[in-house]
Amino acid sequence: MTTSLSLSNTQKARPRRFGYRISVVGAVSFLIIAAWALVAVFAPYIAPHPVGDIVDFDFFGPMSAQFPLGTDYLGRDMLSRILLGARYTVGISLAAVCLACFCGVTLGMAAAVIGGWFDRVLSRMLDALTSIPSKILALVIVAAVGTSIPILIVTLAVIYTPGCYRFARALAVNINTMDYVTVARARGEGLGYLIRSEILPGIIGPVLADFGLRFVFIVLLLSSMSFLGLGVQPPFADWGALVKENIGGLSFAAPAVVFPSIAIATLTISVNLLIDNLPQKIRDRSEQ
Amino acid sequence: MSNVVEVRNLRVDAKSDSGRTVEIIRDVSFDIAEGEIVALIGESGSGKTTIALTLMGYTRPGCRIVGGNVTLTGQEISNLPERKRARKRGTEVSYVPQSAAASFNPAHKIMDQVIEVTKIHRLMPIDEARRKAVELFKALALPEPDTIGDRYPHQVSGGQLQRLSAAMALIGDPKLVIFDEPTTALDVTTQIEVLRAFKSVMKKGAIAGVYVSHDLAVVAQIADRIIVLRNGEIQEVGRTQDILQRPQHPYTRELLEAFEPAPHARVADRRDEPEMPLLAVKDIVAGYGKVDEGGNPSVKVINKVSFELHRGKNLGIIGESGCGKSTLARVIAGILPAAQGEVLLEGKPLDRDLRKRSRNDLRALQIVFQSADTALNPAKSIADILARPLTFYHGMSGQRREARIDQLLDMVHLPRSLRHRRPTELSGGQKQRINLARALAADAKLILCDEITSALDTVVAAAILELLKELQRELSLSYLFISHDLSTVKAICDEVAVMYAGEKIEQLSPDIMGSEAGHPYSRLLFSSVPKLDTGWLDSLEQDPRVLQAYSRR
Numbered sequence: 021m022t023t024s025l026s027l028s029n030t031q032k033a034r035p036r037r038f039g040y041r042i043s044v045v046g047a048v049s050f051l052i053i054a055a056w057a058l059v060a061v062f063a064p065y066i067a068p069h070p071v072g073d074i075v076d077f078d079f080f081g082p083m084s085a086q087f088p089l090g091t092d093y094l095g096r097d098m099l100s101r102i103l104l105g106a107r108y109t110v111g112i113s114l115a116a117v118c119l120a121c122f123c124g125v126t127l128g129m130a131a132a133v134i135g136g137w138f139d140r141v142l143s144r145m146l147d148a149l150t151s152i153p154s155k156i157l158a159l160v161i162v163a164a165v166g167t168s169i170p171i172l173i174v175t176l177a178v179i180y181t182p183g184c185y186r187f188a189r190a191l192a193v194n195i196n197t198m199d200y201v202t203v204a205r206a207r208g209e210g211l212g213y214l215i216r217s218e219i220l221p222g223i224i225g226p227v228l229a230d231f232g233l234r235f236v237f238i239v240l241l242l243s244s245m246s247f248l249g250l251g252v253q254p255p256f257a258d259w260g261a262l263v264k265e266n267i268g269g270l271s272f273a274a275p276a277v278v279f280p281s282i283a284i285a286t287l288t289i290s291v292n293l294l295i296d297n298l299p300q301k302i303r304d305r306s307e308q
Numbered sequence: 309m310s311n312v313v314e315v316r317n318l319r320v321d322a323k324s325d326s327g328r329t330v331e332i333i334r335d336v337s338f339d340i341a342e343g344e345i346v347a348l349i350g351e352s353g354s355g356k357t358t359i360a361l362t363l364m365g366y367t368r369p370g371c372r373i374v375g376g377n378v379t380l381t382g383q384e385i386s387n388l389p390e391r392k393r394a395r396k397r398g399t400e401v402s403y404v405p406q407s408a409a410a411s412f413n414p415a416h417k418i419m420d421q422v423i424e425v426t427k428i429h430r431l432m433p434i435d436e437a438r439r440k441a442v443e444l445f446k447a448l449a450l451p452e453p454d455t456i457g458d459r460y461p462h463q464v465s466g467g468q469l470q471r472l473s474a475a476m477a478l479i480g481d482p483k484l485v486i487f488d489e490p491t492t493a494l495d496v497t498t499q500i501e502v503l504r505a506f507k508s509v510m511k512k513g514a515i516a517g518v519y520v521s522h523d524l525a526v527v528a529q530i531a532d533r534i535i536v537l538r539n540g541e542i543q544e545v546g547r548t549q550d551i552l553q554r555p556q557h558p559y560t561r562e563l564l565e566a567f568e569p570a571p572h573a574r575v576a577d578r579r580d581e582p583e584m585p586l587l588a589v590k591d592i593v594a595g596y597g598k599v600d601e602g603g604n605p606s607v608k609v610i611n612k613v614s615f616e617l618h619r620g621k622n623l624g625i626i627g628e629s630g631c632g633k634s635t636l637a638r639v640i641a642g643i644l645p646a647a648q649g650e651v652l653l654e655g656k657p658l659d660r661d662l663r664k665r666s667r668n669d670l671r672a673l674q675i676v677f678q679s680a681d682t683a684l685n686p687a688k689s690i691a692d693i694l695a696r697p698l699t700f701y702h703g704m705s706g707q708r709r710e711a712r713i714d715q716l717l718d719m720v721h722l723p724r725s726l727r728h729r730r731p732t733e734l735s736g737g738q739k740q741r742i743n744l745a746r747a748l749a750a751d752a753k754l755i756l757c758d759e760i761t762s763a764l765d766t767v768v769a770a771a772i773l774e775l776l777k778e779l780q781r782e783l784s785l786s787y788l789f790i791s792h793d794l795s796t797v798k799a800i801c802d803e804v805a806v807m808y809a810g811e812k813i814e815q816l817s818p819d820i821m822g823s824e825a826g827h828p829y830s831r832l833l834f835s836s837v838p839k840l841d842t843g844w845l846d847s848l849e850q851d852p853r854v855l856q857a858y859s860r861r
Contacts, residue, residue, distance in 0.1 A: 198682045198683075198685075199677040199679060199683035200682065200684055200685045202643060203675070203677070203683055203746070205643065206641050206642070206670070206674075206675050207670060207696075207700060207701075207750070208663075208670040208700070209700065217696075221687030221688070222686070222687060224687075
């Protein structure tokens with residue numbers, strides 16, 4: 021996809037030494053994600069109706085000038101609910117994925133560099149965590165501790181940390197055998213410098229790709245948790261919860277159930293495509 | 309005699325990262341007669357492999373034949389459709405790659421892979437192909453020719469595998485065989501067998517060959533004619549004898565000169581009183597795996613090695629691959645802690661594990677690795693790479709550090725403008741200079757050089773050796789110079805230690821290398837180094853018993 025659709029600036033007569041190659045797909049994906057991020061921030065100002073108010077006497081109302089995306093099963097404005105839902109979906113998922121990747125990647129690199137029993141114990145512990153099905157684990161944690169946004173974030177992060185760890189460790193083990201890491205080690209560098217300065221730059225590309233993929237998984241898991249009633253609590257709702265509330269409208273082809281699904285799809289697909297089509301720096305060595 | 313290959317005005321272009329086209333091969337023309345072996349020689353990036361590959365009608369991804377034509381056995385191959393080219397490969401032209409180990413599939417038996425060509429082209433029944441393969445194994449002087457085909461690639465040695473890949477290339481009775489640096493990765497003693505086998509097979513079958521190499525001495529043994537290439541252009545073509553003895557082109561002369569680097573001018577001992585050795589290594593035992601109570605690791609790589617190195621002197625360590633020479637460097641640097649023995653720096657014992665050594669001890673002893681590509685972090689700029697040891701050991705920052713980086717770049721004769729580049733944007737020789745500069749940044753007293761010139765072209769390597777000597781004069785450094793290449797060791801070292809199978813066999817002065825080395829293995833090793841003489845291989849006689857005793861094949 022990158023090559024066929026890439027908007028390369030190479031045909032220009034003036035050779036650019038350190039230009040970036042930006043692909044169309046990447047740019048469009050970025051715009052969609054940026055738009056959703058803006059929506060998440062400014063939702064209260066742009067939502068046409070209060071999120072919890074019943075504004076229509078009809079339920080599962082059709083799209084109209086007053087309610088652009090129809091109304092839900094109680095007659096609340098769908099557009100407002102989706103706009104405010106973006107806060108939960110984007111915010112919780114982003115926080116969780118950052119937490120999971122930070123912990124997983126740091127531990128993974130440390131395990132690769134330290135090796136020995138540290139690596140073995142940590143790997144087995146996280147393997148054990150992986151063996152528990154994610155949804156069931158989430159259900160158990162939330163059922164036991166109760167539901168609140170910080171707990172949701174931590175739960176999702178815990179579930180996705182072992183995967184990040186495995187991924188980062190596998191990559192870091194390869195980099196760790198490179199001579200430049202040996203040189204740094206022979207210089208007497210500590211663990212912090214080794215993982216931050218020598219290992220991380222070598223694995224950042226795949227780790228970012230993994231970050232995007234994991235973000236999508238977290239959005240979907242959050243949505244399914246909300247669908248089960250364990251996510252964000254009413255009257256607020258994230259996109260998954262919106263689908264769940266309005267699932268009854270499916271047989272009427274109500275916009276109330278279609279649009280939250282579309283919102284989830286646009287966000288997750290855009291994140292994936294953006295990560296696959298990040299701008300590439302062009303460094304051409306023979307061009308001076 | 310008709311020509312097997314005719315290349316006329318060949319031009320190959322490549323597209324770079326930013327879509328700019330680069331000319332790789334410019335207007336190259338040559339012929340190869342039947343049964344003639346032509347060598348393509350030149351430094352890396354001179355286009356020798358690219359030319360060799362075009363003879364099969366193949367260009368590497370991103371490259372394109374843009375002009376001229378390549379005629380193989382009377383048919384132009386450069387504009388044939390891919391299907392027809394594929395039909396020629398294996399039957400009319402075949403290829404022996406540099407690394408046989410990487411080109412055999414480890415999951416299949418050797419025999420199945422050798423006769424695969426006959427299956428693809430439906431040349432002969434399987435039984436006949438097997439018989440023919442065994443014939444080739446015999447012709448290539450492989451041990452146990454009847455059963456070697458039943459083994460898997462990891463069950464034979466590197467030299468044998470290289471000969472097996474030649475068998476694979478020869479089974480389809482090609483008119484032309486392309487050898488792409490087939491002996492570069494082999495030890496000198498192994499190289500002799502492989503060269504002999506190639507030579508006899510090619511001569512017997514009167515097969516034409518293209519031999520791609522950077523090593524003039526190897527080429528001198530096997531080629532009838534030599535084509536000297538540089539930057540995709542032919543510099544000189546001539547009979548092997550003429551090129552070696554009467555080189556016309558200045559570049560050829562440069563290549564020949566680089567082959568024999570100027571011998572090291574030893575500094576006379578100014579002080580007679582016994583001085584504390586800079587580095588002393590005493591009865592080192594090291595290896596991998598668990599160490600038992602007796603202090604012996606389960607896989608012993610180094611066994612009771614001791615030596616001393618005095619300030620301002622250089623010690624060479626030579627030996628074939630697997631003799632433990634690189635491991636020795638890692639033990640001294642503390643990367644691999646020794647199981648027994650001790651390492652003393654200026655009389656002070658160093659901890660076996662580098663993590664327990666003081667920062668000052670670490671600073672005094674720096675290691676430079678063979679592969680410049682993997683020794684520099686591709687994600688960092690040159691300035692960052694050089695800045696780190698300055699900050700780490702000397703706590704420098706800001707203006708002072710920047711000035712010192714410029715100074716270091718001057719010391720290794722690199723332009724200061726390189727500081728903003730990344731390692732991938734430098735040439736092999738430049739990268740190795742940066743590696744040295746990083747060791748110098750620490751103000752080291754002793755630099756462990758682990759095969760630092762092995763991956764470089766001869767001309768570039770000779771320049772690096774010159775730089776090492778110059779730095780030694782200015783900074784009174786000492787080098788522990790590890791190499792498998794005797795001529796580089798000769799060029800820089802005061803003393804040479806010969807290692808075999810983890811043990812130090814003897815230590816001698818490089819002047820007497822080859823002539824009166826005491827130990828039979830040293831004599832074998834020294835006599836195996838190819839000489840710039842076309843008759844060297846044929847006249848070489850080695851004691852088969854010694855060969856047998858010192859071949860862990």
